[in-house]
Amino acid sequence: MSSRTSPPKHGRGLRPLSxxxxxxxxxxxxxVFFYAPxxxxxxxxxxxxxxxxxxxxxxxCGFVIGGLLAIVHLRTRDRSWDLRSYVAIHMSLIFGVxxxxxxxxxxxxxxxxxxxxxxxxxxxxxxIMLLYATYQPLxxxxxxxxRQARYASVFAIVAGAFVPMNxxxxxxxxxxxxxxxxxxxxxxxxxxxxTFLISLVAMSLLFATLCSYELTAKxxxxxxKARSRTLGFR
Amino acid sequence: MVLATSIPGSSNNGxxxxxxxxxxAIVLIYVAIMALRLTxxxxxxxxxxxxxxxxxxxxxxxxxxxxxxxxLPRERERV
Numbered sequence: 001m002s003s004r005t006s007p008p009k010h011g012r013g014l015r016p017l018s019x020x021x022x023x024x025x026x027x028x029x030x031x032v033f034f035y036a037p038x039x040x041x042x043x044x045x046x047x048x049x050x051x052x053x054x055x056x057x058x059x060x061c062g063f064v065i066g067g068l069l070a071i072v073h074l075r076t077r078d079r080s081w082d083l084r085s086y087v088a089i090h091m092s093l094i095f096g097v098x099x100x101x102x103x104x105x106x107x108x109x110x111x112x113x114x115x116x117x118x119x120x121x122x123x124x125x126x127x128i129m130l131l132y133a134t135y136q137p138l139x140x141x142x143x144x145x146x147r148q149a150r151y152a153s154v155f156a157i158v159a160g161a162f163v164p165m166n167x168x169x170x171x172x173x174x175x176x177x178x179x180x181x182x183x184x185x186x187x188x189x190x191x192x193x194x195t196f197l198i199s200l201v202a203m204s205l206l207f208a209t210l211c212s213y214e215l216t217a218k219x220x221x222x223x224x225k226a227r228s229r230t231l232g233f234r
Numbered sequence: 235m236v237l238a239t240s241i242p243g244s245s246n247n248g249x250x251x252x253x254x255x256x257x258x259a260i261v262l263i264y265v266a267i268m269a270l271r272l273t274x275x276x277x278x279x280x281x282x283x284x285x286x287x288x289x290x291x292x293x294x295x296x297x298x299x300x301x302x303x304x305x306l307p308r309e310r311e312r313v
Binding site: 043045047051055096097098101103105106108206210217220227 | 246247249250252253255256257260261264268271272275278279282285286289
């Protein structure tokens with residue numbers, strides 16, 4: 001089966017996206033530290049919530065988006081979709097590491113432990129991270145680029161489907177020790193909810209901008225290699 | 235959720251600072267790595283242009299090269 005390709009779009013929309021991100025992050029920080037009220041039980045420590053939860057949400061959404069992009073790749077055989085899927089998962093892994101670290105810091109401050117193995121939300125997130133940690137070794141263990149893209153896409157789809165299933169399973173579990181943010185049990189005051197929403201938007205913009213930078217850099221490098229090969233330099 | 239009228243015991247401020255510092259450190263490290271990689275690409279591009287000029291070949295062209303880069307299905311390179 002031959003591979004179809006589409007002309008690349010180098011860095012289209014990168015500048016407005018970067019400007020939006022650079023504007024959104026300070027706004028979110030100002031809201032977090034000067035607008036959102038202090039929660040009585042956790043006090044100032046609750047400010048980690050505006051960082052940790054958007055990070056976790058964006059990470060999980062990134063994994064799912066990676067799976068959806070992989071579906072498009074398998075349907076169209078256009079390798080640029082595989083590249084997009086790879087970048088989304090790659091970036092989600094980086095954000096996932098941030099989620100684990102900030103979550104551990106919050107757990108230490110709130111519960112007195114860096115990690116609580118009996119907490120399903122933490123353990124399920126760790127399982128997802130460990131699952132995706134095998135994505136890159138799997139991908140780069142395959143030499144043939146066609147097979148590499150195909151196998152990586154299959155992995156991304158299966159793992160991407162696992163993410164919402166895992167999320168639902170944890171939701172349906174009996175333990176509600178971990179704070180719930182979204183859904184019917186959410187009881188955030190309006191100021192906190194607004195700050196959380198802006199933090200989530202800022203985090204999503206950061207994710208999209210970094211993905212866009214990564215994609216542009218990778219395409220430029222591929223272009224350069226192809227051009228130098230055409231000119232007979234390598 | 236109950237809100238406090240004043241900042242309760244602030245012994246946990248260090249954790250908040252640590253969480254935000256760790257996050258921004260991760261982003262900064264990533265951006266620094268990206269910048270290094272782009273510097274390398276820039277250097278390679280300059281080198282390629284110079285070599286193309288000395289050998290009389292055409293300088294790398296975005297439109298032409300873009301299709302070349304994407305029409306290499308057997309190319310063995312890591313994305």
